[in-house]
Protein backbone atom coordinates (compact mmCIF):
# COMPACT_ATOMS: atom_id res chain seq x y z
CA UNK A 82 0.00 0.00 0.00
CA UNK A 83 1.41 3.34 -0.94
CA UNK A 84 0.41 6.58 0.69
CA UNK A 85 -0.83 9.34 -1.54
CA UNK A 86 0.80 12.62 -0.57
CA UNK A 87 -0.01 15.01 -3.39
CA UNK A 88 -2.91 15.15 -5.80
CA UNK A 89 -3.82 17.59 -8.52
CA UNK A 90 -7.17 17.57 -10.25
CA UNK A 91 -7.82 19.25 -13.57
CA UNK A 92 -5.13 21.87 -13.12
CA UNK A 93 -5.26 24.34 -15.99
CA UNK A 94 -3.41 27.46 -16.98
CA UNK A 95 -3.15 29.40 -20.20
CA UNK A 96 -0.91 32.25 -21.27
CA UNK A 97 -2.75 34.42 -23.78
CA UNK A 98 -3.79 31.98 -26.47
CA UNK A 99 -1.50 29.17 -25.30
CA UNK A 100 -3.15 26.51 -23.14
CA UNK A 101 0.03 25.47 -21.30
CA UNK A 102 -1.69 23.10 -18.84
CA UNK A 103 -5.10 21.75 -19.77
CA UNK A 104 -6.63 19.68 -17.01
CA UNK A 105 -3.72 17.85 -15.42
CA UNK A 106 -4.63 15.30 -12.75
CA UNK A 107 -1.68 13.69 -11.07
CA UNK A 108 -1.01 11.81 -7.87
CA UNK A 109 2.31 11.37 -6.10
CA UNK A 110 2.92 8.61 -3.58
CA UNK A 111 5.37 8.28 -0.72
CA UNK A 112 8.42 6.30 -1.77
CA UNK A 113 7.63 6.46 -5.48
CA UNK A 114 9.22 8.29 -8.40
CA UNK A 115 6.87 9.64 -11.05
CA UNK A 116 8.51 10.90 -14.23
CA UNK A 117 6.80 13.70 -16.12
CA UNK A 118 7.72 13.03 -19.70
CA UNK A 119 6.73 14.83 -22.87
CA UNK A 120 7.99 16.97 -25.72
CA UNK A 121 9.21 20.54 -25.28
CA UNK A 122 6.38 22.85 -24.34
CA UNK A 123 4.13 20.02 -23.10
CA UNK A 124 3.41 21.87 -19.85
CA UNK A 125 5.68 20.01 -17.44
CA UNK A 126 7.38 22.99 -15.81
CA UNK A 127 4.14 24.94 -15.74
CA UNK A 128 2.54 22.04 -13.85
CA UNK A 129 5.29 22.33 -11.23
CA UNK A 130 4.79 26.09 -11.05
CA UNK A 131 1.07 25.64 -10.42
CA UNK A 132 1.70 23.15 -7.62
CA UNK A 133 4.36 25.26 -5.93
CA UNK A 134 2.43 28.52 -6.08
CA UNK A 135 4.93 30.13 -8.46
CA UNK A 136 1.98 30.53 -10.84
CA UNK A 137 -1.77 30.79 -10.22
CA UNK A 138 -3.99 28.17 -11.85
CA UNK A 139 -6.94 29.32 -13.95
CA UNK A 140 -8.86 26.32 -12.61
CA UNK A 141 -8.38 22.99 -10.92
CA UNK A 142 -7.21 21.98 -7.49
CA UNK A 143 -4.18 20.57 -5.75
CA UNK A 144 -3.83 19.16 -2.25
CA UNK A 145 -1.06 17.86 -0.05
CA UNK A 146 -2.20 15.08 2.27
CA UNK A 147 -5.72 16.29 1.68
CA UNK A 148 -4.97 19.94 2.50
CA UNK A 149 -5.87 22.26 -0.40
CA UNK A 150 -2.88 24.30 -1.57
CA UNK A 151 -4.31 26.42 -4.35
CA UNK A 152 -3.65 30.09 -3.68
CA UNK A 153 -0.81 29.46 -1.25
CA UNK A 154 2.49 31.30 -1.68
CA UNK A 155 5.59 29.28 -2.64
CA UNK A 156 6.99 29.52 0.91
CA UNK A 157 3.73 28.22 2.33
CA UNK A 158 3.82 25.23 -0.04
CA UNK A 159 7.45 24.67 0.94
CA UNK A 160 6.43 24.56 4.60
CA UNK A 161 4.03 21.75 3.77
CA UNK A 162 7.02 19.67 2.75
CA UNK A 163 7.59 20.44 -0.92
CA UNK A 164 11.11 21.06 -2.23
CA UNK A 165 11.59 22.03 -5.82
CA UNK A 166 14.50 22.44 -8.21
CA UNK A 167 14.59 24.61 -11.32
CA UNK A 168 16.05 23.99 -14.76
CA UNK A 169 18.15 27.12 -14.35
CA UNK A 170 19.06 26.00 -10.78
CA UNK A 171 18.52 29.46 -9.22
CA UNK A 172 21.52 29.29 -6.95
CA UNK A 173 22.77 32.29 -5.03
CA UNK A 174 25.79 32.47 -7.29
CA UNK A 175 27.85 34.87 -5.17
CA UNK A 176 27.26 33.03 -1.92
CA UNK A 177 29.31 30.03 -0.85
CA UNK A 178 28.19 26.48 -1.43
CA UNK A 179 27.44 26.04 2.27
CA UNK A 180 25.50 29.31 2.46
CA UNK A 181 23.39 28.18 -0.48
CA UNK A 182 22.50 24.98 1.33
CA UNK A 183 21.92 26.73 4.65
CA UNK A 184 19.47 29.07 2.92
CA UNK A 185 17.48 26.02 1.83
CA UNK A 186 17.01 24.98 5.45
CA UNK A 187 14.97 28.14 5.97
CA UNK A 188 11.60 26.78 4.98
CA UNK A 189 9.78 29.31 7.15
CA UNK A 190 8.91 32.71 5.73
CA UNK A 191 11.81 35.15 5.54
CA UNK A 192 10.65 37.18 8.52
CA UNK A 193 10.25 34.29 10.90
CA UNK A 194 12.78 31.68 11.87
CA UNK A 195 12.76 29.48 14.95
CA UNK A 196 15.40 31.24 16.99
CA UNK A 197 18.26 30.21 19.20
CA UNK A 198 21.61 28.62 18.76
CA UNK A 199 20.21 25.08 19.03
CA UNK A 200 17.99 25.66 16.01
CA UNK A 201 20.89 27.24 14.15
CA UNK A 202 23.14 24.27 14.91
CA UNK A 203 20.47 21.85 13.77
CA UNK A 204 20.18 23.73 10.47
CA UNK A 205 23.95 23.70 10.04
CA UNK A 206 24.04 19.96 10.70
CA UNK A 207 21.37 19.42 8.04
CA UNK A 208 23.32 21.55 5.57
CA UNK A 209 26.57 19.70 6.27
CA UNK A 210 24.89 16.31 5.91
CA UNK A 211 23.44 17.41 2.57
CA UNK A 212 26.88 18.56 1.41
CA UNK A 213 28.35 15.23 2.46
CA UNK A 214 25.64 13.24 0.68
CA UNK A 215 26.15 15.16 -2.55
CA UNK A 216 29.96 14.97 -2.42
CA UNK A 217 30.35 18.74 -2.00
CA UNK A 218 31.90 18.96 1.49
CA UNK A 219 35.32 19.89 0.15
CA UNK A 220 33.75 22.75 -1.83
CA UNK A 221 31.70 24.13 1.08
CA UNK A 222 33.58 27.45 1.07
CA UNK A 223 33.74 27.88 -2.70
CA UNK A 224 31.40 30.38 -4.29
CA UNK A 225 28.59 28.79 -6.29
CA UNK A 226 29.60 30.80 -9.34
CA UNK A 227 32.99 29.07 -9.37
CA UNK A 228 31.57 25.55 -9.50
CA UNK A 229 31.67 23.29 -12.54
CA UNK A 230 28.35 22.43 -14.20
CA UNK A 231 27.84 19.05 -12.51
CA UNK A 232 28.82 20.53 -9.13
CA UNK A 233 26.11 23.17 -9.53
CA UNK A 234 23.56 20.47 -10.30
CA UNK A 235 24.60 18.62 -7.13
CA UNK A 236 24.44 21.86 -5.16
CA UNK A 237 20.86 22.22 -6.30
CA UNK A 238 20.27 18.66 -5.04
CA UNK A 239 22.00 19.46 -1.74
CA UNK A 240 19.52 22.30 -1.29
CA UNK A 241 16.67 19.87 -1.88
CA UNK A 242 18.12 17.40 0.63
CA UNK A 243 18.69 20.06 3.27
CA UNK A 244 15.11 21.25 3.04
CA UNK A 245 14.08 17.88 4.51
CA UNK A 246 10.94 17.89 2.43
CA UNK A 247 9.04 14.71 1.74
CA UNK A 248 7.85 15.78 -1.71
CA UNK A 249 10.48 16.59 -4.32
CA UNK A 250 9.67 18.24 -7.64
CA UNK A 251 12.81 18.05 -9.75
CA UNK A 252 13.04 19.86 -13.09
CA UNK A 253 15.63 18.11 -15.28
CA UNK A 254 18.07 17.51 -12.42
CA UNK A 255 20.18 15.05 -14.42
CA UNK A 256 20.39 16.92 -17.73
CA UNK A 257 23.94 17.34 -18.96
CA UNK A 258 25.45 15.03 -16.33
CA UNK A 259 28.03 12.46 -17.39
CA UNK A 260 27.42 8.80 -16.63
CA UNK A 261 29.31 8.76 -13.30
CA UNK A 262 27.46 11.84 -12.06
CA UNK A 263 24.16 10.41 -13.25
CA UNK A 264 24.84 7.25 -11.27
CA UNK A 265 25.58 9.34 -8.17
CA UNK A 266 22.43 11.36 -8.75
CA UNK A 267 20.44 8.14 -9.19
CA UNK A 268 21.68 6.90 -5.83
CA UNK A 269 20.51 10.11 -4.13
CA UNK A 270 17.07 9.53 -5.58
CA UNK A 271 16.99 5.87 -4.59
CA UNK A 272 18.03 6.74 -1.03
CA UNK A 273 15.31 9.38 -0.81
CA UNK A 274 12.77 6.98 -2.22
CA UNK A 275 13.74 4.41 0.41
CA UNK A 276 13.11 7.06 3.08
CA UNK A 277 9.60 7.51 1.71
CA UNK A 278 10.05 10.74 -0.24
CA UNK A 279 7.54 11.22 -3.06
CA UNK A 280 9.45 12.35 -6.14
CA UNK A 281 8.25 13.87 -9.37
CA UNK A 282 10.95 14.13 -11.98
CA UNK A 283 10.83 16.07 -15.24
CA UNK A 284 13.32 14.28 -17.42
CA UNK A 285 14.10 14.09 -21.13
CA UNK A 286 16.68 11.31 -20.90
CA UNK A 287 14.60 8.16 -21.21
CA UNK A 288 17.41 5.95 -19.86
CA UNK A 289 17.24 7.95 -16.63
CA UNK A 290 13.46 7.68 -16.64
CA UNK A 291 13.53 3.90 -17.06
CA UNK A 292 16.18 3.46 -14.41
CA UNK A 293 14.65 5.67 -11.76
CA UNK A 294 10.92 5.95 -12.15
CA UNK A 295 8.10 3.69 -10.99
CA UNK A 296 5.54 5.52 -13.02
CA UNK A 297 5.34 7.85 -15.99
CA UNK A 298 2.85 10.58 -16.72
CA UNK A 299 3.16 11.47 -20.41
CA UNK A 300 2.18 15.06 -21.14
CA UNK A 301 1.50 16.64 -24.49
CA UNK A 302 -0.06 20.03 -25.18
CA UNK A 303 -0.96 20.45 -21.53
CA UNK A 304 -2.75 17.11 -21.15
CA UNK A 305 -1.77 13.82 -19.55
CA UNK A 306 -2.08 11.48 -22.54
CA UNK A 307 -1.07 8.36 -20.64
CA UNK A 308 -0.04 7.39 -17.15
CA UNK A 309 1.35 4.15 -15.82
CA UNK A 310 4.14 1.63 -15.98
CA UNK A 311 7.30 3.10 -17.62
CA UNK A 312 7.89 0.13 -19.95
CA UNK A 313 4.36 0.17 -21.29
CA UNK A 314 4.34 3.93 -21.84
CA UNK A 315 7.72 4.03 -23.53
CA UNK A 316 6.84 1.14 -25.84
CA UNK A 317 3.71 2.89 -27.10
CA UNK A 318 4.46 3.85 -30.74
CA UNK A 319 1.93 6.70 -30.79
CA UNK A 320 3.55 8.34 -27.73
CA UNK A 321 7.04 7.77 -29.17
CA UNK A 322 5.98 9.56 -32.36
CA UNK A 323 4.77 12.55 -30.32
CA UNK A 324 7.87 12.54 -28.13
CA UNK A 325 10.26 12.48 -31.06
CA UNK A 326 8.38 15.19 -32.93
CA UNK A 327 6.80 12.91 -35.50
CA UNK A 328 3.29 13.91 -34.58
CA UNK A 329 0.49 12.52 -36.75
CA UNK A 330 -1.07 15.36 -38.75
CA UNK A 331 -4.55 16.30 -37.66
CA UNK A 332 -7.24 15.92 -40.29
CA UNK A 333 -7.86 19.20 -42.12
Ligand SMILES: Nc1ncnc2c1ncn2[C@@H]1O[C@H](COP(=O)(O)OP(=O)(O)OP(=O)(O)O)[C@@H](O)[C@H]1O
Nearest residue numbers: 096099100101119120121122123124125126127128
Ligand atom coordinates in the same frame (compact mmCIF):
# COMPACT_ATOMS: atom_id res chain seq x y z
N1 LIG B 1 5.37 32.60 -18.31
C1 LIG B 1 4.93 32.20 -19.53
N2 LIG B 1 4.42 33.08 -20.39
C2 LIG B 1 3.96 32.68 -21.60
N3 LIG B 1 3.99 31.41 -22.04
C3 LIG B 1 4.51 30.49 -21.21
C4 LIG B 1 5.01 30.82 -19.91
N4 LIG B 1 5.45 29.69 -19.32
C5 LIG B 1 5.24 28.71 -20.21
N5 LIG B 1 4.68 29.17 -21.33
C6 LIG B 1 4.27 28.38 -22.51
O1 LIG B 1 3.50 27.29 -22.02
C7 LIG B 1 3.80 26.09 -22.72
C8 LIG B 1 4.27 25.03 -21.74
O2 LIG B 1 5.57 25.42 -21.26
P1 LIG B 1 6.36 24.55 -20.19
O3 LIG B 1 7.62 25.29 -19.90
O4 LIG B 1 5.48 24.23 -19.06
O5 LIG B 1 6.67 23.23 -21.02
P2 LIG B 1 7.67 22.04 -20.67
O6 LIG B 1 6.93 20.77 -20.94
O7 LIG B 1 8.23 22.22 -19.32
O8 LIG B 1 8.80 22.25 -21.77
P3 LIG B 1 10.40 21.90 -21.75
O9 LIG B 1 10.51 20.42 -21.79
O10 LIG B 1 10.90 22.55 -23.01
O11 LIG B 1 10.97 22.53 -20.51
C9 LIG B 1 4.82 26.47 -23.78
O12 LIG B 1 4.14 26.75 -24.98
C10 LIG B 1 5.46 27.72 -23.20
O13 LIG B 1 5.96 28.54 -24.23
